[in-house]
Amino acid sequence: MNKIKNTLKIKGYDQFKCTADKCNFTCCRGWDINVDTKTYNKWREKDNLNYILDNVRFVKSYGENKYLIKKETKGGCPFLSNEGLCNIVINHGDEYLSSTCRTFPRIENDFEDVKELTLSCSCPEVVNIISDMKDKIYIDFNESLSYIEELGCLKIRESLVNILQKEDISIENKLIISYDMLFNMLNSDDLTYEDLIELLEKYKSKNYIKEELDKYKEYENKDTIGDLKEINSLFIDIIENYRNVSIFKEYLKDIYNFTEKISIKNLFKEWNNFKDLFKKYDNLIENCIVSKVLSNCTSDDLEEMIISFEIIILEYLLIRHALFLRYCINVTKEINIQEIKDYVVIFSRIIGNNSEAVIEFLLDMFESEILEFNYISALILS
Ligand code: SF4
Structure with a gap:
């Protein structure tokens, strides 16, 4: 039986809210978007999702097989709508997003029976939260x-x-x-x-x-x-x-x-x-x-x-x-x-x-x- 994990969060974690189409640095542009194998298989198994695979490329990096979203010439994700929203979410729902897209900018680290949740400074909203902090940042710690x-x-x-x-x-x-x-x-x-x-x-x-x-x-x-x-x-x-x-x-x-x-x-x-x-x-x-x-x-x-x-x-x-x-x-x-x-x-x-x-x-x-x-x-x- 899986042990229930204690979850500890970095200060400001629950304040994070994606600004979606209002974001100047949308995470759908400017870098490689990784597709995890589980999501890749989900897209492959359903006929109505097969079209997504036309926009996925395969690379070998450090001996590992990887799937990445094929970027358009301007470096954007092909599923990003003109309004700055994700077409996969609009057409099929959150559950068909790759794990990177679903979780970003949240980071999860697992240690035995503890799960730590932190945030990535690659997201401008996270940096805004940090910038508003008057004192020092920490992970909530439970003495026990x-x-x-x-x-x-x-x-x-x-x-x-x-x-x-x-x-x-x-x-x-x-x-x-x-x-x-x-x-x-x-x-x-x-x-x-x-x-x-x-x-x-x-x-x-x-x-x-x-x-x-x-x-x-x-x-x-x-x-x-x-x-x-x-x-x-x-x-x-x-x-x-x-x-x-x-x-x-x-x-x-x-x-x-x-x-x-x-x-x-x-x-x-x-x-x-x-x-x-x-x-x-x-x-x-x-x-x-x-x-x-x-x-x-x-x-x-x-x-x-x-x-x-x-x-x-x-x-x-x-x-x-x-x-x-x-x-x-x-x-x-x-x-x-x-x-x-x-x-x-x-x-x-x-x-x-x-x-x-x-x-x-x-x-x-x-x-x-x-x-x-x-x-x-x-x-x-x-
Ligand atoms: S970078 Fe952050 S605020 Fe901007 S679209 Fe991505 S998750 Fe949302």
Whole structure:
């Protein structure tokens, strides 16, 4: 008999409501829509649904067979009506949607007898909910549930969240110290559960964090222009294939064209002013990062956990860089909260929800899925 699961939800979960045809970033455009095998078979088995299969393509990715919806030339789902509604729902009902379409932006993670429900920042309504939060984001926790104590990966996730939510430490330093903690685990041979708990315990102390951070002082302001150039190259390489996608064009094309023409050295004088302005939005950025950690850093394989966190760092770097370029273009020399929210959604889709392609990119560029600690630190601290 199936055990009844306790369900825990991320703060704001029940507030989510899809705005459908009023959404500027409809989830039916701009990325691959996966069709699960169960839904594919449902469409195949019923004669009146067979026509849907004409709009499905088959791909082999990392040895797995996958079905994807064939996109139209403008990157949209062929079932999206002119009014921005889904024709599969209109004609056949919700139960014939693929699991991705039915659940997005909800994310479910199952741990023994606990089900955690979180939300993806790829949806603008989710980012609106997070942006309205005055305090820190968390998953409702029931003290009587011991599942976190029993699973090493969740103890690691808990420590990441603790570090990311510490007061009086900059976001940049919190990302570095979190990555440092993961690397220390990776470099410890034969780490037992007890060793793990001992190591995680150290990162609860502000003094220990300060000592660790002091070790990385040498990266600070070493060659900031060089690091900014490096982020700029990453930015160009990564968004090259997305700048003409209809849903992203308005947000990416002008900054892409701008960055191709300018010299980063000449923009450098704007960098510190920009960083001071960006700091004002630390609360929103921190809550988005923590929300991603809660949803994605759940693997019991340490390397997978590190890759998930590294992808969150990459998203942060690209959001910050896109906003820097937007700030340089804006004659008013300002950034506004709507621009931040838009880029959180865009890079959650380009990077976070596209992890297989990002990993392939990292392997091509750096011959490793896990980037060196010194490299990542320098980019964060630029
Ligand atoms: S992105 Fe979010 S708000 Fe927009 S259509 Fe999809 S689920 Fe609805």
